[in-house]
Amino acid sequence: MGGSLDIRELGELGLIRAIRRRAGAVGGVWRQGIGDDAAILRPRAGRELVVTTDALVEDVHFRFRTTDARSLGHKSLAVNLSDLGATGARPLGCVATLALPRTTPPERLGGFLDGFLAEARSSGCPLVGGDTVEGPVWAVTVTAFGEVRRGRALLRGGGRPADRLVVSGELGGAALGLALLEREVRPPAGAEPFIRRQRHPRPPYRLGAELAERKLATAAIDLSDGLARDLGHLLRESRLGADVHLDRLPLPRRFVPVCAHLGLDPLALALGAGEDYELLFTLAPGAPPVEQLGRRLGVRLTEIGRLRRGRGARYLRDGLPVPLPETGFSHFAAPRRIKAPKPAAER
Amino acid sequence: MGGSLDIRELGELGLIRAIRRRAGAVGGVWRQGIGDDAAILRPRAGRELVVTTDALVEDVHFRFRTTDARSLGHKSLAVNLSDLGATGARPLGCVATLALPRTTPPERLGGFLDGFLAEARSSGCPLVGGDTVEGPVWAVTVTAFGEVRRGRALLRGGGRPADRLVVSGELGGAALGLALLEREVRPPAGAEPFIRRQRHPRPPYRLGAELAERKLATAAIDLSDGLARDLGHLLRESRLGADVHLDRLPLPRRFVPVCAHLGLDPLALALGAGEDYELLFTLAPGAPPVEQLGRRLGVRLTEIGRLRRGRGARYLRDGLPVPLPETGFSHFAAPRRIKAPKPAAER
Numbered sequence: 162m163g164g165s166l167d168i169r170e171l172g173e174l175g176l177i178r179a180i181r182r183r184a185g186a187v188g189g190v191w192r193q194g195i196g197d198d199a200a201i202l203r204p205r206a207g208r209e210l211v212v213t214t215d216a217l218v219e220d221v222h223f224r225f226r227t228t229d230a231r232s233l234g235h236k237s238l239a240v241n242l243s244d245l246g247a248t249g250a251r252p253l254g255c256v257a258t259l260a261l262p263r264t265t266p267p268e269r270l271g272g273f274l275d276g277f278l279a280e281a282r283s284s285g286c287p288l289v290g291g292d293t294v295e296g297p298v299w300a301v302t303v304t305a306f307g308e309v310r311r312g313r314a315l316l317r318g319g320g321r322p323a324d325r326l327v328v329s330g331e332l333g334g335a336a337l338g339l340a341l342l343e344r345e346v347r348p349p350a351g352a353e354p355f356i357r358r359q360r361h362p363r364p365p366y367r368l369g370a371e372l373a374e375r376k377l378a379t380a381a382i383d384l385s386d387g388l389a390r391d392l393g394h395l396l397r398e399s400r401l402g403a404d405v406h407l408d409r410l411p412l413p414r415r416f417v418p419v420c421a422h423l424g425l426d427p428l429a430l431a432l433g434a435g436e437d438y439e440l441l442f443t444l445a446p447g448a449p450p451v452e453q454l455g456r457r458l459g460v461r462l463t464e465i466g467r468l469r470r471g472r473g474a475r476y477l478r479d480g481l482p483v484p485l486p487e488t489g490f491s492h493f494a495a496p497r498r499i500k501a502p503k504p505a506a507e508r
Numbered sequence: 509m510g511g512s513l514d515i516r517e518l519g520e521l522g523l524i525r526a527i528r529r530r531a532g533a534v535g536g537v538w539r540q541g542i543g544d545d546a547a548i549l550r551p552r553a554g555r556e557l558v559v560t561t562d563a564l565v566e567d568v569h570f571r572f573r574t575t576d577a578r579s580l581g582h583k584s585l586a587v588n589l590s591d592l593g594a595t596g597a598r599p600l601g602c603v604a605t606l607a608l609p610r611t612t613p614p615e616r617l618g619g620f621l622d623g624f625l626a627e628a629r630s631s632g633c634p635l636v637g638g639d640t641v642e643g644p645v646w647a648v649t650v651t652a653f654g655e656v657r658r659g660r661a662l663l664r665g666g667g668r669p670a671d672r673l674v675v676s677g678e679l680g681g682a683a684l685g686l687a688l689l690e691r692e693v694r695p696p697a698g699a700e701p702f703i704r705r706q707r708h709p710r711p712p713y714r715l716g717a718e719l720a721e722r723k724l725a726t727a728a729i730d731l732s733d734g735l736a737r738d739l740g741h742l743l744r745e746s747r748l749g750a751d752v753h754l755d756r757l758p759l760p761r762r763f764v765p766v767c768a769h770l771g772l773d774p775l776a777l778a779l780g781a782g783e784d785y786e787l788l789f790t791l792a793p794g795a796p797p798v799e800q801l802g803r804r805l806g807v808r809l810t811e812i813g814r815l816r817r818g819r820g821a822r823y824l825r826d827g828l829p830v831p832l833p834e835t836g837f838s839h840f841a842a843p844r845r846i847k848a849p850k851p852a853a854e855r
Binding site for chain 2: 192193197199201202204208211214215218222244258297298300306307311316317381398
């Protein structure tokens with residue numbers, strides 16, 4: 162693909178031209194992409210448009226010491242695809258605003274664009290516009306657009322009592338990866354998948370669209386701030402409670418020993434730490450058994466509990482309630498996101 | 509309206525709730541506003557959707573020493589309304605990403621939101637989603653959506669030979685305001701309108717929609733980086749040249765004496781400095797005379813020249829060509845935006 166991009170040589174206009182060239186021409190629903198005051202989309206009949214936006218800021222969400230520019234490019238789009246998927250939408254395109262220091266190394270900017278555009282291509286979410294400005298640190302804001310059949314969007318508030326509560330994939334891996342990166346110690350054997358997971362999330366955004374299209378799910382949210390917190394959002398908007406079986410949480414292979422190696426509590430990571438970008442959803446009564454559905458859709462799905470009347474989540478182990486501390490990531494109130502989880506002993 | 513907002517007290521979730529409450533419920537084309545993974549829009553039949561995004565970064569685009577938070581809130585939406593108008597679109601709504609230090613004074617955040625939401629209300633462009641994150645400085649990214657009748661969008665590349673070249677409003681005022689703010693000297697008599705213009709731009713975004721709706725304009729661009737530079741974009745995309753009469757440029761009242769007071773060249777400001785957020789457009793041959801059109805639309809319009817075959821702009825004074833230096837704002841290559849224009853003597 163691209164290679165490096167020297168902003169001081171290109172200037173703002175040259176940079177926009179270079180991005181436009183690399184992004185390529187747009188088609189499909191787009192009448193106009195990069196290169197005018199705005200992008201223009203011709204919506205398809207019978208579809209609703211879904212819009213989501215997310216920002217990643219250097220030294221808050223990531224550090225170049227522990228991530229590479231290409232992964233950052235991938236991730237800054239992927240976190241938005243995750244939100245689109247959670248609404249049941251298929252990606253249509255995106256705009257990106259990039260603030261960066263004028264001292265940015267050319268290979269860093271080139272790598273970022275390569276990662277971003279590769280993910281844009283593979284997900285069918287072309288870059289159609291944006292803004293490039295100077296800033297004291299890197300800050301990437303992406304706004305992504307998707308479409309969903311009229312009235313089929315998945316919302317947080319659609320859950321009903323007795324709906325099954327399902328998560329895709331595995332929990333806690335990204336947070337463990339972050340802990341490994343931030344410790345700066347030689348990672349133990351088997352640590353590589355967790356680091357990859359942190360740097361290079363692969364949200365199952367097509368799953369949400371399938372669930373919406375086939376009317377299988379009643380509510381959904383993507384897991385960006387940790388299961389406990391994101392489930393809280395879903396329950397609050399659905400005005401319901403839930404029983405969650407801790408012994409059913411899908412943990413990655415070698416998760417428990419690597420946590421032990423770092424002195425971390427696996428359950429705290431799986432429940433309380435963010436950036437898994439998996440899908441949490443509630444399954445309508447008429448939908449097939451979860452394992453069968455997962456096989457059909459080609460995604461690992463796990464039933465972790467059920468919605469019930471009442472408020473808030475009740476966590477059970479061996480069928481008995483266990484108390485949990487407040488967990489999950491919050492800007493401003495909590496420690497900065499990139500502060501990795503503390504060893505259990507320090508808490 | 510609102511008053512102050514303490515982020516350290518509210519936390520991220522409390523802040524989002526407070527914004528959601530102040531922004532109010534959405535309706536019209538919006539099925540879902542703030543409060544889910546994404547906003548959902550039901551497009552109207554026969555309309556195309558227009559998307560634009562712009563970022564403002566502290567100490568690059570503005571300083572709190574020279575602007576107030578309420579004006580910043582207004583401006584961060586207004587610059588996007590300007591881009592929508594330049595495409596001929598009517599505003600539908602927006603999402604905003606706000607990066608800010610955790611030490612942000614509560615009245616600053618409250619003021620910003622008041623200014624933003626007041627402009628959102630008066631322009632019919634409700635806030636439907638966003639992201640709030642921590643950052644080393646303020647960085648505001650707004651993505652705005654508009655609609656335009658199918659096939660009627662104004663693009664930069666639609667100009668034809670002999671089309672009249674028209675600007676709305678007046679040129680150079682915002683740049684003069686910036687110079688006054690950055691000099692930190694007691695502003696001379698009559699300086700207040702320029703400072704207001706810089707802090708609180710009022711782009712004529714309804715004008716673009718009128719021109720598109722009635723098929724009066726063939727091409728348009730908003731003046732964010734200076735007439736010379738933005739005209740260059742329009743000409744390049746239209747593959748044409750233009751003759752521009754310098755003696756016809758619409759300068760604000762008292763512009764020349766206040767420029768003289770600061771030792772600034774009025775023409776350099778009117779042509780080369782940005783942030784006027786006026787509309788530059790080309791008028792179809794069948795359209796009425798410019799002054800008559802302006803009266804009908806309730807906007808000051810000035811015919812400053814014509815398109816012609818060839819490449820690039822030719823600037824004329826008393827009908828004779830005059831050479832102009834390269835002007836206009838560019839990130840990275842040029843000095844930082846908030847570095848105000850230098851006195852003529854220093855150039």
